[in-house]
Amino acid sequence: MSFHWNVERARFNMIEQQIRPWEVLDPAVLALLTIVRREDFVPEAYRSLAFMDTEIPLPVLEGAATQESMLAPKVEARLLQELMLAPHESVLEIGAGSGFMAALLAHRTRHVLTLEIRPDLARFASANLKRAGIQNVTVRELDGSGGLPGEAPFDAIVLSGSVASLPSTLLAGLKIGGRLTAIVGEQPVMRAVRVTRTGEHGFSSVDLFDTVAPRLHGFDEPSRFHF
Secondary structure: HHHHHHHHHHHHHHHHHHHHHOOOOOOHHHHHHHOOOHHOOHHHHHHHHOOOOOOOOOOOOOOOOOEEEEEEEEHHHHHHHOOOOOOOOOEEEEEHHHHHHHHHHHOOOOOOEEEEEOOOOHHHHHHHHHHHHOEEEEEEOOOOOOOOOOOOOOEEEEEEEEEEOOOOOHOEEEEEEEEEEEEEEEOOOEEEEEEEEEEOOEEEEEEEEEOOOEEOOOOOOOOOOOO
């Protein structure tokens, strides 16, 4: 009983002390953070960090060159809010990770297709989503850097990690009126942006907030010249 109380107190504190101060004020998003149990998507070894204001390491595949992480809760919540989702919409997520972001998206939309380049993380996300009873998410083991032209357009696209720049192939996968959120740039300066498709060839972009996030795999890095 005491453990349950502590978990709920930690969840409450996360929402009130981290997420609200980051301008996440949509009541539906805040309510969702009490419904979707973040601790159930966190690797067992890091369960105690589930509600902390930090990125959480995900399981490491033996021989993997880099460490994948869950984004900090306030970043996930803000990206979710900024997508301004509707119940009839379909969403493409690049980078399934633990499946937590897909779970949040699933509660706000008709269907979520989430792509994960690492097979072990695709399995991890699938297992977490299944255990949470979420049925309107499809996890696919795939490099998402080129989007999914054969299944586009989508109402919304979210990149659950950072990229150096946004590929035109991803933007082309938006419906007119569709929104994409992503974290763009290079350390130490990255910025979350929302791009809206305004017409066949038109896009508008809004800067949302400054942050730093781990790189998504498969996306091109800018070439560096040394003289």
